[in-house]
Amino acid sequence: MNREITTSNSLWEVDVKYGYIHGEDRFFYIASFLDVYDRNIVEYHMGLSCKTEDIIVTLKRVLMK
Template sequence: MVWCGFNKKKVHRLCKELNVLRLQRIVKPKYPRKIVQNRDITNSNSLWEVDIKYGYIHGEDRFFYIASFLDVYDRNIVEYHLKPQIKMPV
């Protein structure tokens, strides 16, 4: 193996001078933020979303649920409830 003494900064600079660099790719978000399209949200507390998630407690061998109420305008959590079970109204 032959050591030539170039680090990545020097290689990048030389490639840039020779115009052999490729354009850098545009990183797209995996999950684009979807805002409600059919409503005009102009201030806080005009529209909320509910996000329900669950987790597992290993030491107690049981699940728990967390329901978060999000304000769509500023994406803050307004309220949340943490319970061992969630009963949906009929």
């Protein structure tokens, strides 16, 4: 569905990326909440895990702003 976004904070997306830490043989994760209007990162989580709880805590931080 296409939407016309005309103001900031009217639609957010969550983008999850991960990378490999070679020397430690493990992965890291970055979950970013993006404002669709201007593509700015509103809030993010960075850590060695990216579980549902991590996203919920990050969403709560976004909503508190």
